[in-house]
Amino acid sequence: MYKENDLKLEYMDGRLCLIKNDTVFYGDFSRLKKRLTHANLTHEMPVKACRIKNKQMPVSVLDATAGMGEDALLLAAFGFDVTLYERDETIYRLLSDTLERARADEVLLGAVSKMKLYFEDSIKAMGELKEKPDVVYLDPMFPLRAKSGLVKKKFQLIHDLEKPCEDEKELLDAALSTALTRVVIKRPIKGEYLAGVKPDYSIEGSTIRYDCINIKAKGETK
Numbered sequence: 001m002y003k004e005n006d007l008k009l010e011y012m013d014g015r016l017c018l019i020k021n022d023t024v025f026y027g028d029f030s031r032l033k034k035r036l037t038h039a040n041l042t043h044e045m046p047v048k049a050c051r052i053k054n055k056q057m058p059v060s061v062l063d064a065t066a067g068m069g070e071d072a073l074l075l076a077a078f079g080f081d082v083t084l085y086e087r088d089e090t091i092y093r094l095l096s097d098t099l100e101r102a103r104a105d106e107v108l109l110g111a112v113s114k115m116k117l118y119f120e121d122s123i124k125a126m127g128e129l130k131e132k133p134d135v136v137y138l139d140p141m142f143p144l145r146a147k148s149g150l151v152k153k154k155f156q157l158i159h160d161l162e163k164p165c166e167d168e169k170e171l172l173d174a175a176l177s178t179a180l181t182r183v184v185i186k187r188p189i190k191g192e193y194l195a196g197v198k199p200d201y202s203i204e205g206s207t208i209r210y211d212c213i214n215i216k217a218k219g220e221t222k
């Protein structure tokens, strides 16, 4: 169907798959089902980082670096309205197919109906938005992850497509001008701040950290 270098994109068993030699990758939200109960979701780090005190749900989140949409799924399952932007065409097509298949699953349907995916560069798209989201969520690829020997072979296929972020400043600037309340940035626990900008606070797990920057109202000082 589609070939780039030695990677192929092809339908197998009703799923759009990324294939390299004998390794096959496809999106699969069903393995996340156990994490989607409300009680579990309140402990999920992306949810904790995006929640806004005293703001009625649904809070709107713009996921500016969609990837395979797994963080966005957790947010949508919790009840956020999530808009996703993905600029790599192969990843966009794999995620579209994953979302489409998830719509046929009654456990996943509620969450995926709160996710809207666009094939766009979010830096450009955020500059043109008419309605701003409460939160912008960023998870650009970080170099550490690319080299990690811990990534399983099939997941390495998708990581090969994700290029390390070379426009950190543009991405963060666009997010800061777009979010009404907060920008949330996913980082490796020991990773540097995105574009060197110190967050207001961080939520830390064992390997991942969420840096949070609150948007100050005009005239408000720190």
Ligand SMILES: C[S@@+](CC[C@H](N)C(=O)[O-])C[C@H]1O[C@@H](n2cnc3c(N)ncnc32)[C@H](O)[C@@H]1O
Pocket (backbone or CB within 6 Å): 064, 065, 066, 067, 068, 069, 070, 071, 072, 085, 086, 087, 088, 091, 120, 121, 122, 123, 139, 140, 141, 142, 162, 163, 171
């Ligand atoms: C590390 S992945 C995100 C993983 C995602 N959080 C998940 O849960 O699956 C980063 C993704 O962001 C995309 N990306 C990076 N910069 C972007 C931009 N400016 N606009 C849209 N997508 C972007 C990359 O193509 C890549 O697919």
